Amino acid sequence: MAKLLTLAILASLACKLLAGRWPWELLQGDPRARNEAKARNLLGLPADAGYEDVIEAHRRLIQKVHPDRGGSNEAVHEANAARDLLLARLSARAAAPDRRN
16 A cells, blocks of 8 residues: 555656646646636636627626625626636637648
């Protein structure tokens, strides 16, 4: 049992040294994709939503969660962060050259 535990620890350390991330972090996937999916879920948007879709979904969500309407500042900050992340991703994708050719 001690040998197995030692082997697991050594494998974890080797993974951290070689990949720069712990094994359990590698299994979780890309954090950027996870954050984008969370933002889309918060705003209720599909993966192919465009600029106007993001703006409209943000506007609708802000109307629901604004402190003047019984919401919280925290919810407004989350909605704004989700909007900013998705708009930045859309801008980056529009600026990137098409690699499918």
